[in-house]
Amino acid sequence: MTIGKYNEGVMEPLKDIRVLAVTVYLAGPFCSMNLARMGAEVIKVEIPGKGDPVRGNGPFAGPKGTSSQRQTDDDISTRFLKRTQGVKSITLDLKTTKGKQMFLDMAKECDVVLENLAPGSLRRIGLGYGEVAKVNPGIIYCSISGYGQTGPYAEKPAHDPQIQGMSGLMDINGEEGRPPVKVGFYVGDLVTPMFACYSILAALREKERTGQGQYLDVSMMDTLVSMMFMENLEETIADGQPLRTGNISRSGPTGLYQTKNGDLSLTVTSDDQWGRLSRALEAPNLLEDPRFSDYAARTVNVEDARQEIQRLIGAFTLEDALKRLEEFDVPCAPVRTAEQVMKDQHFWDRGTLLPMLHAAMDRPVEGVASGFPVKFSGGELPKVAGAPTLGMHNKEIFHKLLGLTGQDLKQLKKDKVI
Numbered sequence: 001m002t003i004g005k006y007n008e009g010v011m012e013p014l015k016d017i018r019v020l021a022v023t024v025y026l027a028g029p030f031c032s033m034n035l036a037r038m039g040a041e042v043i044k045v046e047i048p049g050k051g052d053p054v055r056g057n058g059p060f061a062g063p064k065g066t067s068s069q070r071q072t073d074d075d076i077s078t079r080f081l082k083r084t085q086g087v088k089s090i091t092l093d094l095k096t097t098k099g100k101q102m103f104l105d106m107a108k109e110c111d112v113v114l115e116n117l118a119p120g121s122l123r124r125i126g127l128g129y130g131e132v133a134k135v136n137p138g139i140i141y142c143s144i145s146g147y148g149q150t151g152p153y154a155e156k157p158a159h160d161p162q163i164q165g166m167s168g169l170m171d172i173n174g175e176e177g178r179p180p181v182k183v184g185f186y187v188g189d190l191v192t193p194m195f196a197c198y199s200i201l202a203a204l205r206e207k208e209r210t211g212q213g214q215y216l217d218v219s220m221m222d223t224l225v226s227m228m229f230m231e232n233l234e235e236t237i238a239d240g241q242p243l244r245t246g247n248i249s250r251s252g253p254t255g256l257y258q259t260k261n262g263d264l265s266l267t268v269t270s271d272d273q274w275g276r277l278s279r280a281l282e283a284p285n286l287l288e289d290p291r292f293s294d295y296a297a298r299t300v301n302v303e304d305a306r307q308e309i310q311r312l313i314g315a316f317t318l319e320d321a322l323k324r325l326e327e328f329d330v331p332c333a334p335v336r337t338a339e340q341v342m343k344d345q346h347f348w349d350r351g352t353l354l355p356m357l358h359a360a361m362d363r364p365v366e367g368v369a370s371g372f373p374v375k376f377s378g379g380e381l382p383k384v385a386g387a388p389t390l391g392m393h394n395k396e397i398f399h400k401l402l403g404l405t406g407q408d409l410k411q412l413k414k415d416k417v418i
Helices: 027-037 078-083 097-108 129-135 160-166 187-210 220-228 231-238 271-280 295-300 302-313 318-327 338-342 345-350 394-402 406-414
Strands: 018-022 041-046 060-062 065-067 088-091 112-115 140-145 214-219 255-258 263-266 332-334 365-369
Touching: 018 027, 018 097, 027 041, 027 078, 027 112, 027 140, 027 187, 060 078, 078 365, 088 394, 097 129, 097 394, 112 187, 129 140, 140 187, 160 187, 160 220, 187 214, 187 220, 214 220, 255 302, 263 302, 263 318, 271 318, 295 302, 318 332, 394 406
Parallel strands: 018 041, 018 112, 041 088, 112 140, 140 214
Antiparallel strands: 060 065, 255 263, 263 332
16 A cells, blocks of 8 residues: 655654553553554553563564564564554563562653553552652553442453443344344444543643642443443433344434445435435335335334335445435445455555554564544654564663663663563
């Protein structure tokens, strides 16, 4: 793919923000990476010799290419690669007395502490918000967890699949009369960090006004629940209707339709859209049929309307159907595969898809891409460095924040602190 440019300027809105991150798996690292994309200096604290558990999950990218097996110590999991672009890695054993003190000393020089360990993990070893706030009262300390830091579920272990179930999301996903279905990607792990990111920015803005830091308790389950209960779902529950609608909609014949050679998604809710659809399909009977005379009638007779549309659309190829529908301004789109999306130049031109970089390689990793979906008129976001090898930034960070020398680092390594 050809990599496009949005504009020529570069802006770093979070250039002066430093984040100390104790993050693993997906939710915390995804939050970290998005802050780094905005120009923040994000320091990822990892376990010496082990690092983030995701580092061990293949396939692996490295100087010898991409494979299911790790070839060298510099090879990085492609999962880790996509979650740590622009992030710096240090190793530090937080269970040692020296490691804890070093963490607190670094926290003095940071604006944000971010963690997504099991609730209370850092607090139990003396690195919770209370301890950090004593040495840095202005710190923004953000904890991301499955169920939150309080409440009856706080101690329950959870990953995205459990959160999708507990939040009720799976109950509304799938087809009527069939088992619940989870969303095909880690929606809780990815949406929650977005709430965390802008809450961190809000807390930083509040600190500018008041000088006070604060603690942010971000829950994956709370996030999904807050997004679920829209008007249509509330009405469905009140009316006692089945929650699962699959690829269709109760508010008219909006949904998925099959052509001769592919599927398309169609939206027809208003009377005006229904009229345009009838003209696009050259079917005046759709307007004449009393079952479909207005929105209310089509909602009552939604299955009949769907069957009639399917009969008409099924006679066309996907290309012809889309051409007719678009000509009459009927909202529609083909249902594409993930592979087709990856190959769409639109996303590469806009920067939605960008090549992933590896600290040990001088070229992008083939077949792995992830970008940022928002475009700023003030300039491009900075080009971030590649994902780091384990402990890659020990010398830089420990010298810059703690003034440690090479000899100091040798002793710390000997003592297994780093």
